[in-house]
Structures are given as structure tokens and as C-alpha cells.
Amino acid sequence: xAATSGNSGAASLEFRAVTKRYDPGTASPGAVNDLSFExxxxxxxxxxxxxxCGKTTSLKMVNRLIEPTGGEILLDGVNVQTExxxxxxxxIGYVIQQVGLFPHLTVGWNVAVVPGLEGWSKPRQLAxxxxxxxxxxxxxxxxxxxxxxxxxxGERQRVxxxxxxxxxxxxxxxxxxxxxxxxxxxxxxxxxFLRLQRVLAKTILFVTHDVDEAIxxxxxxAVMEEGGHLAQFGPPDEILAHPASDFxxxxxxxxxxxxxxxxxxxxDVQVGPIGRSSGLPILPPETSLxxxxxxxxxxxxxxxxxxDEAGQPRGLVTVDAIASALGxxxxxxxxx
Amino acid sequence: xxxxxxxxxxxxxxxxxxxLDRVGQHLYLAVIAVSIGFAISFGLAAxxxxxxxxxxxxTLLATAVYTIPSFAMFAxxxxxxxxxxxxAEIPLVVYTFILFVxxxxxxxxxVPQDVLDAADGMGYTSAQRWWxxxxxxxxxxxxxxxxxxxxxxxxxxxxxxxxxDRFGGLGYYILDGYxxxxxxxxxVGGLLSIGLAxxxxxxxxxxxxxxxxxxxxxxxAR
Numbered sequence: 001x002a003a004t005s006g007n008s009g010a011a012s013l014e015f016r017a018v019t020k021r022y023d024p025g026t027a028s029p030g031a032v033n034d035l036s037f038e039x040x041x042x043x044x045x046x047x048x049x050x051x052x053c054g055k056t057t058s059l060k061m062v063n064r065l066i067e068p069t070g071g072e073i074l075l076d077g078v079n080v081q082t083e084x085x086x087x088x089x090x091x092i093g094y095v096i097q098q099v100g101l102f103p104h105l106t107v108g109w110n111v112a113v114v115p116g117l118e119g120w121s122k123p124r125q126l127a128x129x130x131x132x133x134x135x136x137x138x139x140x141x142x143x144x145x146x147x148x149x150x151x152x153x154g155e156r157q158r159v160x161x162x163x164x165x166x167x168x169x170x171x172x173x174x175x176x177x178x179x180x181x182x183x184x185x186x187x188x189x190x191x192x193f194l195r196l197q198r199v200l201a202k203t204i205l206f207v208t209h210d211v212d213e214a215i216x217x218x219x220x221x222a223v224m225e226e227g228g229h230l231a232q233f234g235p236p237d238e239i240l241a242h243p244a245s246d247f248x249x250x251x252x253x254x255x256x257x258x259x260x261x262x263x264x265x266x267x268d269v270q271v272g273p274i275g276r277s278s279g280l281p282i283l284p285p286e287t288s289l290x291x292x293x294x295x296x297x298x299x300x301x302x303x304x305x306x307x308d309e310a311g312q313p314r315g316l317v318t319v320d321a322i323a324s325a326l327g328x329x330x331x332x333x334x335x336x
Numbered sequence: 337x338x339x340x341x342x343x344x345x346x347x348x349x350x351x352x353x354x355x356l357d358r359v360g361q362h363l364y365l366a367v368i369a370v371s372i373g374f375a376i377s378f379g380l381a382a383x384x385x386x387x388x389x390x391x392x393x394x395t396l397l398a399t400a401v402y403t404i405p406s407f408a409m410f411a412x413x414x415x416x417x418x419x420x421x422x423x424a425e426i427p428l429v430v431y432t433f434i435l436f437v438x439x440x441x442x443x444x445x446x447v448p449q450d451v452l453d454a455a456d457g458m459g460y461t462s463a464q465r466w467w468x469x470x471x472x473x474x475x476x477x478x479x480x481x482x483x484x485x486x487x488x489x490x491x492x493x494x495x496x497x498x499x500x501d502r503f504g505g506l507g508y509y510i511l512d513g514y515x516x517x518x519x520x521x522x523x524v525g526g527l528l529s530i531g532l533a534x535x536x537x538x539x540x541x542x543x544x545x546x547x548x549x550x551x552x553x554x555x556x557a558r
Binding site: 063065086087088089090094096097098099100101102103104105106113114117146147149150163173 | 448450451452453454455456457458459460461464469472473548549550553554556
């Protein structure tokens, strides 16, 4: 997990009244209307919304695969439109749903694409390949010389992430990066990516249509609705607790209370005295309250035993205690 | 006539030098035709890819040319360009168009869109994208076109023997053997010309394997 080569850090990202119109006068899918929000350096911001809401358009305007018709996008305070487009793209990591690995290049040379374009020396490229493959959990010895066709979907997506990280970009754009793999692999890739992000602390703009993924991945969530309007912007817990409109409430789902529970863990909850403990389920501190609730309902007991980090019993967790945890505001995760 | 055997080895033995010269001439005529045909076809294919509406017309033209019998085209061109190398090469070149253009266009069409999107997003310039991504990925189908055009051209070179003994390659022996009722010559011309075509085809198969190790890896993964 050691990122040995210099980390260029993260950049702040700001959308200022960004607009994209395709056909003047008509509402066309992918259009974006007066979009403004700010992502602090090192945070994951998720753009989420139904298809055609303009989330992918918004993402592609950052690396100028699509040019806005109005407004500006600032990367570390600099309007991206004033920069050389090729240079701009090379310092922004880009991960897409179908991965888009180059079938004619080995895994290693796929990873080293941007360093190669930037003219790094070969030894430096080789060192970077090894470092990045190890970082995304692929044994460099086994994977460097394989071709993309010899990889599973999950392995391909890891290579895609390694490739996007190759030149140590201060910003990553991720367009439904985990949508093409099965749910089990997706969940594992999400967990691994979040673990990676704790080390890398990149600024990430992440597009998904999946609310659960947005809640899991996002420090900040921008909910977009048809016509490219920003319906709500804020941390996941705030959006779940206080949806700004009927659209947001419907979009995040009637189970938004349960979703808020998934943002909290047993470690966060108030505990009571244990008393007689035989037959009560054991709840490790990292268990989400949503899972804890499910365990208690299935076990049909008055509560479960919350363990602490050291593996010692901390106290009794009840269904009531879990329910009251929703009254607490969560500490912000952004820019941690 | 009955005494004439199918193959007279002594004749072959006595003519090894001239036979080798004819093989050389055959290859010379074929290589020029395939090279020029490939260059022009690449231009036509590039045009067809950029301006899709032109593609049906390019194909129509190439097909129309291909329907002209080779014998007739050589004969007709004598009126225009005499008994020059142009008269021999022009038909050989234009016959390759219909074999090259659709394969080259299909080769570039076969490059997956997500790969192109990723290349753009990572900051390839359009020239870099063309040389480093599109061209290598089009190789399998482009080489398929080269195989077809080369085999076809090697066959057609023999017909240019009707323009006189400065042309035709091994076709010279086929024509001469026919006139002289001498089967040995016909066999030498025919079989060697088939042999050249087979060898050239194998050469391209080898070339494609060398250029596309990733395709072999894909086949093995299935």
C-alpha cells in the first residue's frame, strides 16, 4: 500500500453556473443547466441521478471531452478552458465503465500509457507499473505481461484504476467505474477503492445512477434531475435526513432511514448495561447499524453485545438505541 | 505427340536460370501492384471513414472495375499506354481496390468505441491516437486484405503475359507452353505461380502473428 513516488496531492474543483445546451430551446438528454458546486481537495463528490440528467456530460466537461456552452469549471482556481487540452487531460485520471483498456498492450503498458505520453524514462515507467499494480492488489509478477483479454472483469477494472493513477493526477474522473461487474465484485472494488483513497486522498468526481453506491462512496453528493438541474448538494447523511424536494426524497428511496443506518456503525451508538449475556449476538464495532438491526431482528433478542476495537464487550445495543442514533448528525467525512 | 511426356526434367534442368528470372519478374510486378494498390486503397478507405456517405460510391466504383475481365483490360490499355509497364500495372493495381478498401474500413471500424474514449480522455493527441491505437488495432483486418490482394495479384500477373515477353512473369511459360503444345512449360508456370501465392500468404499469416501477439493471447484465453 505504500505510495513511494511523490504524491502531487489533490486539487479543488469548482463548477460555476456551468451550462450545456445541445439544441437551443428544447430539453435534450445530457443537457446541464446552471450547475454550481464546490468540491474541496481530497474529497469524493458523487454525481447521481436518473439517466439523461446530465451527470456524465458534467464529468466530461471537466476534461473537456465536451465543451460547456456557458459557465466555467475551475481546477485549483484555474478555468480548465484556458489550459492546453492535451496537458489538462494528462493530469486528470479518467476511469470509465467499459474500462477501455488497450487490447493490444499488456497490462503493464496499459498502466504506463500516460507516463509514456509524458516521456518518462523506461526504468521510471517500469517502477511505476510495479508500484501501481501492487497498489490495486494485482501481483506485478503475474499480471504485468498479460493482455487485457486474459483478465476477469474485476481485474480489468483494477487495471483501469491503476492506469488512471499512473501520472499521480490531482483529480480523478470516474464514470460508473464499477457498474459493469457483478454485485459481489462491485462491493469489493468499492471497499478497496475507499481504502486506497484514504492513502491517496485524491479529489474525485464520481458518476453513478445507483443511490446506494453514491451514499457509500461520496463525501459529498450532487443529486441531479432531468434537464440537468442540481436538485441537492451535500453530505450523504444530510441528503438522506433532509431531502430538499419530493424528487430527491423519491430518488433516494422510502428506505432512506435504513440507508442512513448504513452510514453509521455499532461503534457510534450509545450502549447500555449488558446484564445476562447468554445467547445475545456479538456485534463488532465496524458492523453498520443497518446490518446490526437486521441481525437483531433475525435473532429476535432484546439486543446485541457491542464489542470495542480491542474485542472486549462494550455494552448492550438495542433496537431502540439504533433507532435513536438517527437523531444524531454525523461528523463530516469530507476532506478527511 | 504421344511421345511427349507431361514433365521433361531435362528441359527444367537446362532452364533453371531463366525460370528464376521469371520468378523474380513475377514478384516484381506483383509487389509494385500490391504496394501502389495498398497506398491508393488506404487513401480511399481514409476518405470513406471520414465521409461515410462516400463509402458506397467508393465500393461501387471498386466493384465495377473488378467486373472488367483482366484479359480485356490489358488489351484495351495497349491503345492508351502501349506495351509499357503502365499497361501491365494499371489493371493489377485497380483490381486490388475491392479487396483492400472494405478490409481497411472494417479494420478501423473494429476499434472499440470505449478504447477511443479512453484514449481521448487520457490525453492522446489525434495523431498519437491514430498511430498508437487505431492503426495497431486495425492490423488483423488490414493484413486479411493484404493476403487476399496479394494472392489475387500473383494470379493475375500471369495474364499480363499477353503483353509480350517483357511481362507476365511465370505467365510467360504458360502462354509459351500453350502455343508450343509443351506441357512442361505450362506446369512450371502454373505450379510455381501457385507456389508463390501460397508462400506469400503464409508470409502474411506469420507477419500478422508477429504484429498482433495480443490476438493470440485472446484466442488462448477462450
